Amino acid sequence: MQSIICSHHLCLAPPPTVLCNRLLCHRVPSIRLTNHRSATTSLRLFTCAAASKKSEIMAAAKEDGQDPRIPKIASSIRVIPDFPKPGIMFQDITTLLLDTEAFKDTIDIFVERYKGKGISVVAGVEARGFIFGPPIALAIGAKFVPMRKPKKLPGKVISEEYSLEYGTDKIEMHVGAVEPGERAIIIDDLIATGGTLAAAIRLLERVGVKIVECACVIELPELKGREKLGDAPLFILVTSDAA
Numbered sequence: 001m002q003s004i005i006c007s008h009h010l011c012l013a014p015p016p017t018v019l020c021n022r023l024l025c026h027r028v029p030s031i032r033l034t035n036h037r038s039a040t041t042s043l044r045l046f047t048c049a050a051a052s053k054k055s056e057i058m059a060a061a062k063e064d065g066q067d068p069r070i071p072k073i074a075s076s077i078r079v080i081p082d083f084p085k086p087g088i089m090f091q092d093i094t095t096l097l098l099d100t101e102a103f104k105d106t107i108d109i110f111v112e113r114y115k116g117k118g119i120s121v122v123a124g125v126e127a128r129g130f131i132f133g134p135p136i137a138l139a140i141g142a143k144f145v146p147m148r149k150p151k152k153l154p155g156k157v158i159s160e161e162y163s164l165e166y167g168t169d170k171i172e173m174h175v176g177a178v179e180p181g182e183r184a185i186i187i188d189d190l191i192a193t194g195g196t197l198a199a200a201i202r203l204l205e206r207v208g209v210k211i212v213e214c215a216c217v218i219e220l221p222e223l224k225g226r227e228k229l230g231d232a233p234l235f236i237l238v239t240s241d242a243a
């Protein structure tokens with residue numbers, strides 16, 4: 001097991017095969033309000049082993065022109081091999097949530113990006129989009145619209161099916177939650193195959209909502225999920241090669 005640099009992690013009782021996430025941290029590109037997919041930003045390799053103290057992480061990030069908050073966010077995400085089934089390297093954001101600074105920085109980066117951009121809808125995908133979406137919605141003055149797993153919403157719904165890295169599923173949204181012409185961002189913790197975000201895009205576009213951007217904390221680029229998003233831009237904080 002590699003050493004885990006974030007002191008908050010010391011409170012955890014990690015399983016024997018917890019890995020330190022090896023992440024490619026993105027520079028934060030400026031928001032594009034046009035309906036074009038954003039190009040992949042330049043990447044910088046950040047290894048947990050190389051930065052044993054927070055000050056070193058910040059210094060390395062500044063030198064490279066990267067948002068200095070991102071390496072800390074990256075290192076707060078735990079990778080669990082073979083969960084929920086063999087072969088899946090599970091990106092566990094619960095350790096990010098335990099790290100108050102990393103969690104706040106994550107929300108702040110999204111808020112800085114979307115505040116004042118005329119966004120009235122933050123759509124969050126169940127379940128982990130429900131963690132990151134609401135604080136962003138409150139901070140930018142938008143409503144939060146939950147996109148739920150089937151048979152959870154009590155009112156009339158519209159639904160979209162999609163396939164996952166490990167299985168198939170469906171998401172639903174209440175009819176009347178959004179109005180045609182509204183401008184939305186879609187928030188989730190992670191994009192893998194892109195099936196979930198693509199279904200969320202289809203749901204919102206069916207009712208005439210403009211997708212300004214999809215935003216995730218983590219991308220698994222090997223799974224090429226962003227190719228499923230059509231013209232909707234994708235903004236991510238960290239890229240993991242542990243797909």
Ligand SMILES: O=P(O)(O)OC[C@H]1O[C@H](OP(=O)(O)OP(=O)(O)O)[C@H](O)[C@@H]1O
Nearest residue numbers: 126127128164165191192193194195196
């Ligand atoms: O890009 P994709 O291949 O569609 O995968 C990404 C989705 O998978 C995970 O959720 P999951 O479906 O496991 O549901 P959960 O959050 O309820 O555990 C993750 O939180 C994303 O929503």
Ligand SMILES: Nc1ncnc2[nH]cnc12
Nearest residue numbers: 089090091165190192243
């Ligand atoms: N590797 C992964 N880690 C966490 N959530 C996921 N959803 C789909 N693939 C995932």
